[in-house]
Amino acid sequence: MQLTVLGCYGPYPPQGGCCSGYLLQEENFNLLIDCGNGVLSRLQEHLDYRNLNAVILSHLHADHVSDIMIMRYGLEIAYKSGLRSKPLPLYAPGTPEAEFERLPYKNAYAVNTQVPGTDLQAGPFTIQTRTGIHAVPSLAMRIESPSGTLVYSSDTEYYCDLEEFASGADLFLCEANFLEVDIEKSLPNHLSSAQAAQIAAAAGVKRLLLTHHHPEGDLEVSLAEAQKYFTAAEQAREGEKYIISAK
Ligand SMILES: [Zn+2]
Numbered sequence: 001m002q003l004t005v006l007g008c009y010g011p012y013p014p015q016g017g018c019c020s021g022y023l024l025q026e027e028n029f030n031l032l033i034d035c036g037n038g039v040l041s042r043l044q045e046h047l048d049y050r051n052l053n054a055v056i057l058s059h060l061h062a063d064h065v066s067d068i069m070i071m072r073y074g075l076e077i078a079y080k081s082g083l084r085s086k087p088l089p090l091y092a093p094g095t096p097e098a099e100f101e102r103l104p105y106k107n108a109y110a111v112n113t114q115v116p117g118t119d120l121q122a123g124p125f126t127i128q129t130r131t132g133i134h135a136v137p138s139l140a141m142r143i144e145s146p147s148g149t150l151v152y153s154s155d156t157e158y159y160c161d162l163e164e165f166a167s168g169a170d171l172f173l174c175e176a177n178f179l180e181v182d183i184e185k186s187l188p189n190h191l192s193s194a195q196a197a198q199i200a201a202a203a204g205v206k207r208l209l210l211t212h213h214h215p216e217g218d219l220e221v222s223l224a225e226a227q228k229y230f231t232a233a234e235q236a237r238e239g240e241k242y243i244i245s246a247k
């Protein structure tokens, strides 16, 4: 299982950066997790977007969704020119309804509601979801294949179930939009890097990748705060590939 970080900033990118998007590949199956602004362009550095097999959106905030509204034009052209024959399966939480209703477009996507607690099979990946604590319904994902396990927090505040959900993951991709000073001010909706690291330690994950970087944040400070609790914590980097293996 190979993860490519396409974009890892939120809620907006810095110059040259990109919002949330992760390409997960195994056995020639190409799954796109989140599709924020800039992701379609970045994706094409690694894969012809017409060869995507499925997309899953963690939640319907624009920094995770906005390039869905752009990729549809390319897909529509691909169908007309015979370069793609089937709508792209797209899984997303069904609310907020007004946002969900914006996802279908002609034949671009086969849109499905992803209900938390139900397993989804996408190619070699079995995907479980769990609702986090965020301004809108936001789905953490546990994605397993015979070769390994990826857990992605999505955007969320701290909740204790996340430790159990991430238990034993080979790679834990966890949002860390905040620093400890933000948590002390009781800012809502996101985790600090220290909280992500504490969850990673409690869950016994093998590898922790911090993501959803704040565009004005200091990644060195964020990493140092995380490493107090999980010494092997790393910051996600755009363009990097990570092999996920149970071995
Ligand atoms: Zn976000």
Ligand SMILES: [Zn+2]
Binding pocket: 059, 061, 134, 155
């Ligand atoms: Zn969000």
